[in-house]
Amino acid sequence: DLSGNVNIESVPDLGVLILRGKDEDVNALMKIIKELEKLSEGTRPDIHLLNLRHVNSTALAELLNGVYEDLVKLRAIQGQIQKIKIIPLVKPNALLILAPDTDMPSILKLAEELDQPVNPSTEFGVFQLKSASASQVATTIREFYNERGGLGTRILVSPNIRTNSIIVQAQPRDMQEVAALIQKIDLDQSQAVSRVKIFPLKNAIAADLAETLNATLQSVLNPAAAQTSGLGTNIGGAGGEAAQQLQEARSVVLEYLSQEGAQSRVLRSGLLADIRVIPDPRANTLVVTAPKDSLEMIGALINQFDARVASVAELKVFTLKNADAESMVTLLQATFSSENQQTDLGIQIAGVNDANSNLIPLKFSVDRRTNSVVAQGGADALQIVEAILLKLDGADSRKRETTVIQLKNTPVADVSVAINEFLDTQRALIAQDPDLISGFELLEREVIVVPEAINNNLIISATPRYFEQISNLVKQLDKEAPQVIIQALIVEVELDNDDEFGVELGLQDSLLFNRSIIDNVLTVQQTVTGASNVTQTNQTIVSQEATPGFLFNSINPLGTNNTQNTSNTAGQALSNFSLQRGNSDLGFGGLVLSASSESVSILIRALAAKRNVHVLSRPQIRTVDNVTAQIQVGQIVPVVNGVSVTAVGSANPVIQQSEAGIILTVTPR
Secondary structure, three states: OOOOOOEEEEEOOOOEEEEEOOHHHHHHHHHHHHHHHHHOOOOOEEEEEEEOOOOOHHHHHHHHHHHHHHHHHHHHHOOOOOOOEEEEOOOOOEEEEEEEOOOHHHHHHHHHHHOOOOOHHHOEEEEEOOOOOHHHHHHHHHHHOOOOOOOOOOOEEEEEOOOOEEEEEOOHHHHHHHHHHHHHHOOOOOOOOEEEEEEEOOOOOHHHHHHHHHHHHHHHHOHHHHHHHOOOOOOOOOOOHHHHHHHHOOOOEEEEEEEEOOEEEEEEEEEOOOOEEEEEOOOOEEEEEEEHHHHHHHHHHHHHHOOOOOOOOEEEEEEOOOOOHHHHHHHHHHHHOOOOOOOOOOOOOOOOOOHHHHHOOOEEEEEOOOOEEEEEEOHHHHHHHHHHHHHHOOOOOOOOEEEEEEOOOOOHHHHHHHHHHHHHHHHHHHHOOHHHOOHHHHHHHOOEEEEEOOOOEEEEEEOHHHHHHHHHHHHHHOOOOOEEEEEOOEEEEEEEEEEEEEEEEEEEOHHHHHOOEEEEEEEEEEEEEOOOOOEEEEEEEEEEEEEOOOOOOOOOOOOOOOOOOOOOOOOEEEEOOOOOOOEOOOOEOOEEEEEEOOOEEEEEEEEEEEEEEEEEEOOEEEEEOOOOEEEEEEEEEEEEEEEEEOOOOOEEEEEEEEEEEEEEEEOOO
16 A cells, blocks of 8 residues: 555656655555566567478468467457467468567467378379269269368369369368269269150141140149240250259149040150150251150150141232332231231131131232232132232332433523422421321322433423423423623724825935945955965955935935045935825825936825724623623733731732733623
8 A cells, every 4th residue: 555646657758657756655666567577578579480391381371360369369358468470471481470479489389280291192082983974073062062060071172074083172081971972973874764756747847846845744744834934935955944844843644645546545654754855947856855654645745736737728929010019018917917916826807718717827928029929828818818919009100200301591400409499398398297198199299300411401200290290390491591692892993084195306416426425334255265376365345335325315414425526516406395205103105106316316105094993892792681791802910919028027929810801791681
């Protein structure tokens, strides 16, 4: 007991306790703390690496962790808690043990006791089967030893398909039990013997008869299942659902009363179990597998079902001329079908008296190549079908007229667009209330209009009722439109009236002619070498110009050639009116008479000219009424219409092509 209060403070970071109180009280607490430290010695965790030689480290770690988890739970009840962790390293095959020092020896001892070698031949066995299937035997063994509790047999089984063997892993005691079980199962004989017999069919169809037999047997063995699934919807063959139900049904013995002429015989089957009826459509046979006691009764049922039927179906082929065979078959099937009909029996038809027509269903098929309907059924029923087809295959009510109309005045594309828009508008008007018009009338109203642009032809296809109407529309649209010819006269008016007559006469002394100034003298030099090597050069004047020369009757000055003798006096007499040899405004001279020598110069000219109008252009154009037409006499001229400046500062002109010349645009109305 303490005489006073003692304050206790802990410092977790330093791992110390601070005690404050009387000395005797502090000493008493110190004794208690030392006793607690002695008790806790060896409880700190330690790490140990244990190498294994025989046992897998992962498996042993799982086992030891599970053992010590259970042990910790037991110790926790008594107020003791132990923390132990065992980690497998796999490679190397070792364990990393985390545990207190006090528990480490016991853990190492337990691990060494578990790490012991075991004879592998006592752990597994391979059983090679002779008769049974490895996969089936493996499934049987698993199901037999499934969930055995306590010290019951626990095994692992795996089949090997290639060698037809069973691989079993178990303890020696359990291995002996499994070996004995496999030996009992792997037998090549069975007490249950079934026979197989093939029944060829003459009248019945193998698949249908197999379905009927399975439904009959199923209705006896399991009536509730037969009513649920209907009359044999699954054919009993090759592991079908019906065959499986026959194998698992209750035990029933069936008797069949066979009538052979005037005598009757009762056939009794064995237990109706493990009966399989498989059809072979290729050979139209039934392969029946059943116990020998039931095989005779099954054979009698097959013979009875394969008897000839009194009802005989007839086939007829109806070749149609106007109607479509597929449409007729669809109509006949809808006419002679019954919505509530669940079997293949025929239906009651008015006017049919024979039983065949009521028992045999009507069937129809189509031959597209010949546009024919193939019908199967009773004789009276086929007569009614024939009457229906003859009535419906009368005159073709969908006959259409097709023609080609060549247009003379209007482009075929424009006419085609106009007519098609007219027809589309009519269809839209009819579509507002489709109940007012039947499908047949809609088909009759359909008109096909196709343009042919090369020869300007229009292809029209329509029924006779609407063909004339469309033809009249085409004629009205192709009516020759009023035409107009426009001619323009572009003239330049210039009033001019010229009348000229003049005479110029000149006389002079020939001395003045000699004083003419010579200009532009063109000479040719010729060099000739003689026999005595003497070179002689001759210069010849080819042409020259003289001023005034022969035409001295002008306003030009006289010739002043100083090389001539100027001491002599020469006279000159002129009559000059600047007559010249032509009119500079008109560009021609009219009648010109001229003579000239070194002493005489005569010029006589007469001209009379009168001008009023100059025609520049005479454009002419023809166009139809209300159609714009244009004619241009000129050319397209590029004109600068602006300048564009790029980002780098360069200027590019904007060129616009403009029409230049005489342009005439008209719209006649």
